[in-house]
Amino acid sequence: MLFCNKSNIAAVITAVLQQYNDIELNSNEWIESAYMPTPTIIEAAQALYRNHSVEDIARNDAKAVNLQQTAEAVNEIIEVSKQKHTKAICFITGVPGAGKTLAGLNIANERHNFAEEEHAVFLSGNKPLVDVLREALIRDESSRKNISKQEATKKVLPFIQMIHHFRDAEIMTQDPPNEKVVIFDEAQRAWTQEKLAEFMKRKKV
Incomplete structure (x- = not known):
């Protein structure tokens, strides 16, 4: 592992x-290699929701291996947290296009497992x-399972939510959320406690 800052990055x-x-x-080998584009995030989300693995989606390239290793590491932390009744926070970092949203x-x-009351949710701003x-x-759900869009909507909405709506719903109650696993997409854009408190004060006016 390497560490650097502005003083020694050149070295x-x-x-x-x-x-x-x-x-x-x-x-020449690179130029003549097969064209294997990564699927769009929409295609990937549909495939995941059909219970395909990231290896299927990313075609077993380096990205698929990295995504699977990331998922296994986070899942292991989740399992330990469940067993010990503790909380944990994980940060997944990477350059644009590395697959953070897909991960x-x-x-x-x-972890969207209602039988075990995990109720995982993907949140994004x-x-x-x-x-x-x-x-x-x-x-996709409506077409594959031949159900109405209204019925499919009830299944999908709890899975992917707007972070602002999730926040607004939870600050109205003292009860813990039903979701035991919460994924924040683009968490680096989250506000500080002071900034959020200031916004909520303005919102109530």
């Missing part, structure tokens, strides 16, 4: 390049994303 990059400069890259959807889908994912899952 770290140089050291890494010196360590791996003996690896020969075959440009969150995958974990939420795996990105309204267009929530709207599109919900509609895609509702249509």
